[in-house]
Amino acid sequence: MRADRIFGLVMIVLALGYLLSATQIQSSFLSDPVGPRVFPYIISVGVIIASVFLVLRPDPNADWPGMAAALQLAFALLVLIGYAMTIRPMGFLIPTAFAAGILSYQINQRPLPALASGLGLSIGLFVLFKL
Numbered sequence: 001m002r003a004d005r006i007f008g009l010v011m012i013v014l015a016l017g018y019l020l021s022a023t024q025i026q027s028s029f030l031s032d033p034v035g036p037r038v039f040p041y042i043i044s045v046g047v048i049i050a051s052v053f054l055v056l057r058p059d060p061n062a063d064w065p066g067m068a069a070a071l072q073l074a075f076a077l078l079v080l081i082g083y084a085m086t087i088r089p090m091g092f093l094i095p096t097a098f099a100a101g102i103l104s105y106q107i108n109q110r111p112l113p114a115l116a117s118g119l120g121l122s123i124g125l126f127v128l129f130k131l
Contacts, residue, residue, distance in 0.1 A: 001058040008054030011047055019044035076103060092130075097122035 022040035083099035101118025105111065 001060055001062070003064075004054050004058030004062060008051040008058075011051040011054070015044045015047035015051065018047075072106060076106060079103060092126055093122050096125065 018040060022037050022044065025037050025040070027035045027037070079099055079102050083095050086095040097118045099118075100121040101114050104117035105114035108114065
């Protein structure tokens with residue numbers, strides 16, 4: 001229970017920081033009527049509401065994952081950091097294919113579907129957002 005409350009408080013502080021940084025976004029005169037700040041506001045308010053529920057009503061029987069799951073999460077975080085560092089110099093397609101394939105393999109440890117998933121996501125997202 002205590003861990004849920006601590007996590008909720010940490011998330012409230014982070015969401016307030018995110019909300020504060022969103023107030024610094026400058027909008028140009030050609031932006032839409034809603035403006036660029038609304039989406040970060042919505043995200044931060046949603047996180048604050050969910051975190052307040054964690055603080056007020058924590059799960060009494062929370063089961064924490066073991067060390068193997070923590071190592072898998074740390075590896076996924078390293079993959080995402082590597083993805084963020086390589087997307088600018090290498091472009092979108094190759095880093096996205098590698099990152100999506102590695103993360104897909106981590107979910108279901110079959111190499112061919114993971115490879116197909118990485119390539120499919122890379123090409124599909126490129127077509128969706130670029131074309």
